[in-house]
Amino acid sequence: MTPISNGQVSIIRTERGLTIAGTRITLYDVMDHLKAQYPPKFIRDAFNLTDSQLHAALSYIEAYRAEVEAEYQEILKAAAETQQYWEQKNRDRFARIAATPPRPGYEAVRAKLQERREQRLAKK
Numbered sequence: 751m752t753p754i755s756n757g758q759v760s761i762i763r764t765e766r767g768l769t770i771a772g773t774r775i776t777l778y779d780v781m782d783h784l785k786a787q788y789p790p791k792f793i794r795d796a797f798n799l800t801d802s803q804l805h806a807a808l809s810y811i812e813a814y815r816a817e818v819e820a821e822y823q824e825i826l827k828a829a830a831e832t833q834q835y836w837e838q839k840n841r842d843r844f845a846r847i848a849a850t851p852p853r854p855g856y857e858a859v860r861a862k863l864q865e866r867r868e869q870r871l872a873k874k
Contacts, residue, residue: 761810767821768810770803777818778825780807 760771768777775797783793794804811818852860 761806767825768818770799770807773797773799773803775799775807777807777811778822780804781811781818781822784811 761768761777762771763769766774766776769775770777770780779797780793783796788796790804790808793799794801799807
């Protein structure tokens with residue numbers, strides 16, 4: 751894969767992966783939106799890109815579809831593993847927090863929060 755450039759806008763490789771030059775937007779961000787079938791104008795506006803930046807990204811994805819798709823799948827796999835790790839780590843932490851008794855002196859605040867929660871759930 752080589753960068754595609756029209757003189758001003760190009761796709762470059764950074765530590766974050768394939769990135770639209772001059773932004774922090776990766777092609778994987780764009781591909782997430784493409785997979786969700788968002789229209790190009792929505793993607794452009796969501797990431798505050800220019801037409802030429804979006805065109806460069808879409809052209810690069812199309813020109814190197816197999817390579818970009820393979821990298822995208824690796825990114826998704828790594829993200830899933832990271833999410834699983836943090837969910838497990840937080841699950842243990844939240845279980846410890848839930849097992850601790852409430853702090854003394856906060857009974858009135860806890861009762862008020864519980865009342866508001868019940869009101870909110872009743873409205874649904």
